[in-house]
Amino acid sequence: MKSFDVVIIGGGITGLSTAYYLNKMGVKNVLIIEKNYLGSGSTGRCGTGIRQQFTTKEHIVLMRESVKLWKEWENSLEHPIHFxxxxxxxxxxxxxxxxxxxxxxxxxxxxxxxxxxxxxxxxxxxxxxxxxxxxxxxxxxxxDGNAYPFEVIDALKFFVESKGTTIKTFEEVKNITLKNGLIQSVITDNDIYYTSFLVNGAGTGAKKTAKIIEIELPLxxxxxxxxxxxxxxxxxxxxxxxxxxxxxxxxxxxxxxxxxxxxxxxxxxxxxxxxxxxxxxxxxxxxxxxxxxxxxxxxxxxxxVTPDHHPIIGPSEISNFILGCGYSGHGFMLGPIVGKLLASYIIDGKMFLPEADNLTIKRFKEGKLIQEKAVIG
Amino acid sequence: MNDSLILICRCEDVTLEEIKEAFNKGFKDIESLRRHLNIGTGPCQGKTCIPLLEKTLAQLSGKNEIETISTRPPESPVPFGVFIKRGKKE
Structure with missing residues (x-):
């Protein structure tokens, strides 16, 4: 049993990028739980592409900002990511x-x-x-461009571990407990972790993870x-x-x-x-x-994939349960900006781009879907 | 013999020394070790190096059984041209 400021489920680009920005912004007591090895899901299987040629304001602005961060990563991360x-x-x-x-x-x-x-x-x-x-x-x-997924995973792993983030691989989340309507702890097949915030960056397992606490994700x-x-x-x-x-x-x-x-x-x-x-x-x-x-x-x-091919990011109906999933094929390229937005939400209570606020889970309840036409591969 | 002279993966030029270094850096399972060093990702698809990697990993970790990697098609490299659908519409 141990307590963390933030626990992240999923050791792909979402989890590692969120941990990276949390660490950079001063939150060091972070845990990433990955059920397999790092990058074993969609991140490590992706086609390497990073593009801004999208058809909605939300995707274009997020990717424009993400490309700026990819450049920063290329210039600042010690391990080369080949962006x-x-x-x-x-x-x-x-x-x-x-x-x-x-x-x-x-x-x-x-x-x-x-x-x-x-x-x-x-x-x-x-x-x-x-x-x-x-x-x-x-x-x-x-x-537009590309980067090499496993080098990105390694570069972020080395960075966050040097800043104090704990990474547990081959450990699976089995249960999540609530107290007064908020997440209290995460129970794995190995241990129990208390936390102030829980991030769902579980990729293909994000729907199942949210279901544990009765949140339905349209994925x-x-x-x-x-x-x-x-x-x-x-x-x-x-x-x-x-x-x-x-x-x-x-x-x-x-x-x-x-x-x-x-x-x-x-x-x-x-x-x-x-x-x-x-x-x-x-x-x-x-x-x-x-x-x-x-x-x-x-x-x-x-x-x-989500019904409108845009990711689900930011807060959920449980205010300390944060979502970063449903990228519909664009999770790797969106990784840097999503990590920064989620870290900002956890620290400041808001995401710093108005376009990101259009991408929360709320849009499905309110019927405010945004259709992306340029989905390939 | 010096570990830096013992070649485990011939396609990707990975030595025993590099495997030991990566293991000590925390790449302790076969899949992440393989991806970190690109072992077995060359034209031979790991046919010679993966058994050597498994043996090395067993020695380093003190485990008797090491999980093997997921194998991926094709069994040996085949030109794109072989798979073209001729005379059919796309």
Whole structure:
């Protein structure tokens, strides 16, 4: 038995980033509980991308701020995270898409994100290998990018442990107790921890975790697969997006990417040959030279999806139970800003961006959903 | 023999010394150790190094049984071109 100021359930990007900002803001007595190893859930299975090209004010502003923090992390964390602003090049397949993305670009520009529509010739200047036969242009943001999930996990782990955060891995939350309507303690298969605040950053397990204290979260897990190639010389700087397909090259030279199989919700994270066929067909159409490149490994992870494809962050109906979940495929990229917002809420009682207040669990009760149209992979 | 000269993972160039260092830094389970050092993530997919890693980890931790890693397809690298659906619509 031990007491903490903040207990965080989930050792992925949400938990580690929240602990990072709590530690930075002076709260040192923090515990992270992870049922498996750090980054074993959606964080470690993600496609590495970090983008600001979204279609709602909430996502654009949060990601604009998150990119600023990614840069700070790259410059200040001792362990390298390989954050790189190689841009996102979003290939547009017809005039209808072009028209639609022109509107998104206007909105992104108004909110300070430097996206632009570029021509086929300009696409070739950025990635000469792209086949432009079946596209009309692209939406291009040079400040989007990617980072390497397991290096980010390690960098944050080293930082928070050096500041006094306790991390318990291979330990599972079994029960949560309340006293006078507030969280009092967390019971695991190993111990009991008393706490002033509890953060639910449990990813695919967030719904189950909230259910312990009878809070219903509108979350569904969807399987998404990823494939990685053998290492190649550097040739691809940006993330390439085309319809449901996305891919880029990591700092280790591997082409990494995915595509959407449009499946029903499932907790399964097995892999399928159908995915390989769809991905290979789409990727080789986009860059024909990839045909002879070898696939090295495939795996799957989950998108934890909300009805409006926006995360649930901030307070819940139990005021010391804080939510950071339901990122709908964008949890890794949102990690820095969500961690900072949650730490600020715990310390100051408010999140510092008005857009974040639109993303609390309240919106589902009040019917204030915000639809995101740009969901890929 | 010097641990820094004993190569455990040939694809990713990881030595016994690096494994011992990582273990002492707190990477004590096979999955996080593997991800921290990239062991077994090269073209051979861990066919030679993972058994050596399991044995090393058993020695370091004093445990008789070490959980093995989750294996992932394909069994050996295959070109993207092999999987293209020809003559079918996307």
């Amino acid at each position: 790189k602003q190689g841009g996102y090049i979003w290939l547009l397949r017809n005039n209808e898409e072009l028209k639609q993305y022109k509107n998104y670009v206007k909105m992104q520009n108004l909110l300070g994100v430097p996206t632009q529509i570029i021509s086929k010739e300009e696409i070739k200047e950025i990635v000469p290998e792209i086949n432009t036969d079946d596209i009309v242009g692209a939406s291009w943001c040079s400040t 569904e897990n969807y399987r998404h697969q990823i494939v990685v190639s053998e290492p190649l010389e550097d040739f691809l700087n940006p993330m390439v997006v085309k319809g449901e397909l996305y891919f880029t090259q990591t700092h280790r030279g591997r082409v990494i990417g995915g595509t959407d199989m449009n499946e029903s919700p499932t907790d399964s994270i097995s892999t399928s040959i159908d995915f390989l066929e769809k991905f290979a067909t789409e990727v080789v159409k986009t860059i024909p030279q990839l045909s002879s490149i070898k696939i090295m490994r495939q795996w799957a992870g989950s998108y934890v």
